[in-house]
Amino acid sequence: MYDVSTRKRALALAAQGRSLNSVSRETGISRSTIQRWLIRLEPLRRTAPCVRCQDPRQMPGDQAAYAHLLGLYLGDGHIISKPRQHYLSITCTASWAGLIDAAEDAMRKVLPWPSISRLQRAGGVDVKSYSKHWTCMFPQHGPGRKHERAIALEPWQQAIVDEHPWEFIRGLIHSDGCRITNWTTRLVAGERQRFEYPRYCFSNKSADIMRLFTNALDRVGVDWRQMNTCNISIARKASVALMDTHVGPKF
Structure with missing residues (x-):
């Protein structure tokens, strides 16, 4: 019923950590069909390799972009991490087009392979990048609001901020x-x-x-x-x- 390119596209979206409902809405393919492909037919890993998973001593490749994105995340960002839904979201005021572009650019430089989308809502835009590995990049993720729990940088994060303080300040x-x-x-x-x-x-x-x-x-x-x-x-x-x-x- 579906050609190979259609199936590959659906599997690639799922591999980015997107929920099956989200992939179904974007492709028009039923959720059950996508799930069946994932169980029986998917020949590839569902996620790309993560430098932090491969070696906890590794740092993001573009450390200046990471410092900027860390500031944006601590200010107006959050991570959703559920069994079939993983993404980093940075909320920007809709009138700041340059800020929206900068947030997306920083996401692409830190994790180049996940898909990124922009969700328009009243007065704002949520820039979203879909991958479960954002929790590796930002271990400050946790239950509840950030101001209701302790926030401390890991030594490797602090080293990046010390090296690129202006990018971190700009993000905040x-x-x-x-x-x-x-x-x-x-x-x-x-x-x-x-x-x-x-x-x-x-x-x-x-x-x-x-x-x-x-x-x-x-x-x-x-x-x-x-x-x-x-x-x-x-x-x-x-x-x-x-x-x-x-x-x-x-x-």
């Missing part, structure tokens, strides 16, 4: 931060005048993620101030200039 700022223009007034020659100045802000409910962010800022020489338990401000002129050079606003 572009997920849970922003660049804004503040203003204040002061008396000048007896007249009250308005002055504007830029600053960067970062907000996260996890004390652990806040600490990872400020540690990275310290490493690159950026002055910061903690406004409250959930907010970090970067307002000194020299530090804002550094952030503008290496991070910049969302786009």
Whole structure:
């Protein structure tokens, strides 16, 4: 009933960790048929090799992209890991087209072989990459919200962040931060005048993620101030200039 190319396409989608329901919707082939092919006919492994599974000492090939993606994940990402459904999802505001492209690009550089899709929803876009091996790349995955559990980097992750702190900072700022223009007034020659100045802000409910962010800022020489338990401000002129050079606003 189905030719070889159709069957291969369905099996390839399933091999990426997609749920059978998802593959069925995309291909128009019934779930039971795909399941039968997987049991009886599939000649290939269902997943591509993972460097972390093969050797826990191995690091991702593109470490700069990984540092960026780690920041995005800790800010606005999550992993779904179920028996037949595995994917990393980064949530982006729909108006930031550059951020959406950057998230997809980072995913492709860290794990080149899974399929990637974009799910449009009210006000946002979820960039999704389908593979069970995202839990190998991000061992911080676990039950519950990130701010309700301990978040700590593995030694190999910390080594990457230490080597590529600006990429990590950019991922955090572009997920849970922003660049804004503040203003204040002061008396000048007896007249009250308005002055504007830029600053960067970062907000996260996890004390652990806040600490990872400020540690990275310290490493690159950026002055910061903690406004409250959930907010970090970067307002000194020299530090804002550094952030503008290496991070910049969302786009």
